[in-house]
Amino acid sequence: MKKLLLATCLLFPVISFSQKSVPHAKIYDLLLGGYTGPNATKGITVYRFNAETGQATLLNQLDGVENPDFLAISNNHKFVYACNVDTKGGEGSVSAFKFDYLTGKLELINKQPGGGSNPVHIILDKGDKNVLVSFYSSGSLTVLPVNKDGSLGTVSQTLQYTGSGPHKNQKGPHVHASLFSADGSKLMVADLGTNKIDLYNYDAAKVQPLTPDNPAFKMTAPGDGPRHMEFSPDKKFLYVIQELSAFVRVYSYNDNKLAFVQTIAMMPDGYDKNGAADVHLTPDGNFLYASVRGNADKIVLYNVDKQSGKLTFVERYDVSKAPRGFTIDPTGSFLLSAGQDGNTINIFKIDKASGKLTLTDNKIDIPQITCLKWVAVK
Template identity: 40%
Template sequence: MKIITTLLLLSLLATHKPMQKKQFLIVGTYTSTGSKGIYVFMKDPATGRFTPTDTMEGISNPSFLTLSPDRQYVYAVSEFGKNSPGSAFAYAFDRNAGTLAAINQQTGTGTGPCHISTDAGNRFVFTGNYNGGSITVLPVQANGGLGAPIQQILHQGSGPVESRQKSPHVHSVNFSPDGKQLFVPDLGTDKVMIYDFDPARSMRPLQPAAQPFVSTEPGGGPRHFVFHPNGRYAYLVLEINGKTAAFSYANGRLTLLQTISGAPADYSGSNFGSADIHVSPDGKFLYMSSRGDLNTISIYRISEKDGTLSLIGHQPTLGKEPRNFLISPDGEYLLAANQKSNTIVIFKRNAETGLLTATGEELSIPAPVCLKWVE
């Protein structure tokens, strides 16, 4: 009897397939070109294709999104013009159905909010306001909604490129791996501002760090910022000059290691529009998108020894204006959002070489500008 029972158990184990996690792609857009708002897609585990599950209308220009750490809520900026006060929206996300439900909206984030993030405890939401040159802090309520702004920090200064750097332009708000510091690249001042974060200071959770900022190349235009998975290195896109800056990070301080161009060797132009930056999950490669004349993803190898970069290749994004992109959590795919060709193009990533190959699959969405992955 024991032998029969054991054989039956082994048979059941052999035929049992573990439940596959549902995977969703959430897309922020610019609505001025025909988009309806925020789009949600589910990835079919059998075919790998994406099918739509929801569209959230009623929000103007949801140009950047962030997810709460538990993936139950989505927060979006609503990016208005230069003289209009920006807004932030909160949504509940159904991780089974792939649908969004509006919770609330808060105005007064600051003009031109272009980036948004949350702390690890989802106690506060932070917006980076491009036109206002400021950071705004909003408390998160018990239902996941947003309270009225409680803190706003205005940057000061300018840069040498008169057409782009007459005043501060905050471009992103990014937490350190331990969640204790917020790093804020400012395109207008050529600085990454650094703030200590303490949630116990409920009305003023941010204050300047002991190292209040780190300067970058004059005229570079700091934009997006990302940490290496090991937490010891960080990387910054310089939008105006098309370069990437590499830093070491220890004891709450950044130290510049290197500034390296992301342009092809034969490129002689100056219209870079460099935009987004991500490290592969294995920490071996760095990817940076450029718009302007190039419309490419620059691919860098990361030194295991010291975190510095070597440029090893470029991948055309097969579209125009790759403002944003993401790497799937398993590192297998890179999805590039081409704002001006209304496509998200899917590439296969070679884990050994870091290079990209088009899969032939793409999604058609009006003006996609922010991609977020949910499992």
Template identity: 35%
Template sequence: MKTVAFFGMLVLSLILNPPAGTAQSYDMFVGTYTSGTGSKGIYRFNFDAATGDVRPVSTMESPNPSFLARFENRLLAVNEGDGEQATLSLFDISTAKEKLLDKSTTLGDHPCHVAFDPAGNIALVSNYSGGSLALFSLVDNRSKLILHDLLEYEGGGPDTDRQKQAHIHSAFFNDELAYVSDLGSDKIHVYSLSHDGTDLRNGALTLNEQSIIHTIKGGGARHLTFSADGHTLYTIQELTGQIAVFRREEGEWMLKQVESLYGDGFEGKQGGADVKISPDGGSLYATNRGDANLILHYTVLPNGLLEWRNKYSVQGAGPRNFAITPDGAYVLVANQQTNRIVVFKRDAFTGDLEDTGKRIEVPAPVCIIF
């Protein structure tokens, strides 16, 4: 009897005090558009990994924080505006009483994306209308931003409405290299980073171009992601609603496959928005806003190619961005035009999605991160 009682107490203790690394909930941050929407900026929630429920935690006032990036207890937000309103904001999020630590101009209009490097000491900001990429370091225990470099791009593409000039839309890191997508010229620029000193505060921090990946002409390269082994690259094409799959062979990125984001017979406006790989590496998801308002699901084959599996209504309009919980159990879609986030349950074996019926009401949500 004593053994049974002890076992019962042990189980209860594990439930109430799960071991380190056993996530019961996650911090979740949502970036929004504030102009004319009633939104205050960045919303922080607690996401229950067992139930899919959320609890509001706090709000950070910030103008048009259209994209967010997080490294440990630091949060970066690009404030999408022009001139002096085009800024990068740095927050301390170590407690629910968040603090704005620093803010800097991005030297380019309408910044739309920001990314930390793997070490959390460097940030890249994509200026969409400015057609430029800003390179920052974070110094003094990541409490201060220093702007080191600004790369300005030229060129355009065949879409006379959307590709009259360069439009830098995102920058992602993989194997210490930065992959920078230019929607305007259908290119992905690949860079290494170098620094000529021991302290990021001093010395020159620069981007060195290694190669250029030419994507689909008129496709409008927007965001990208990588396979689990890092050897396959998936880039979403905003203007044509496609995913282009590149495989690295002998140091070169070779186009291997092009998949549609809508299926046969669709004739509406395209709007490829976001693309991500599941934590287990077995599924790829992508959103198509435009008129489709879908999230697409593909199985990732052993060779990195994609096999279409299913498509799901996002139960709203304008799915600009989505996020997968770190445990891979849920997919949350930010529907900008219908002011809500839709929560899908993800099957751990098939990757299939099921609408939970849960909704998070947020004005003009455009970015979700955990």
């Protein structure tokens, strides 16, 4: 029986467990990445995680990787890709690594210029043919081909966005994330700066695989700032977190078309320092969680109506400061919230009947973590 491995952008040890003590435990690997520096992380770190006890232990660490603020894992789990931020404002880059899920060992293959500034998100297509990188500061998205040995080629396509929005943080385009449809033929791109979800056709056989769809975009509300997106497990609904308004917008997705369903607030009326960040659903699709930073530092829980896709607010939970990234383990048993500025990953137990969270005594003390990912282990 195949086991899943955990790949998440986070770092440094603090917990241990014994695999032998739980013979049939569900064990995963967790990859962590974030910002590097004297008081930050060292590079990319791999933990082993027990999904029955919620305990984690350091497995391996690759130092010297510059600001790997977001990671992507190849579908065969043999390679890891990281976007590297130049904190001085220069061009970002993209790194490729060999990955051994048994030992957690990472080995650099090559590194390429990314073609934009301040990369904040990276994904691969279904066939591991290309990586797609979102650049916040330059407001662009680039495509880099992946070679058979896992190495990266040079940029093959660049999409440069234009426009602005009414919010003070929307003076220009800010591409924040992209997401493929289930069959990989469509791509959605969240532009925080222009309040748009740009829509594309995707053909991996072409050197420049992206062409505008019809319609070419879907508008959100003025000042929303679309950031991260996730499909429901049945792929019928798309959930988009809005960084600047701290709302979650719900869309139905039928025949490759988005239709608006609902907008729901993350914070009470009057909350004006918004910084919504990440959004994830449980594997069964019953519950959605979203994180908000600003002066809130919360994980927000919603019930999901699977027929309509609509959300109902349940509770908010305090987490370590600046929860830019969080993840749910593949069994749906634990939620791990990374406090980028609190330097701690909180580990919550999920009640599978209600979705409610209970903070455990387990945690990972790691500075400046920004992304968390899961990877299947054979």
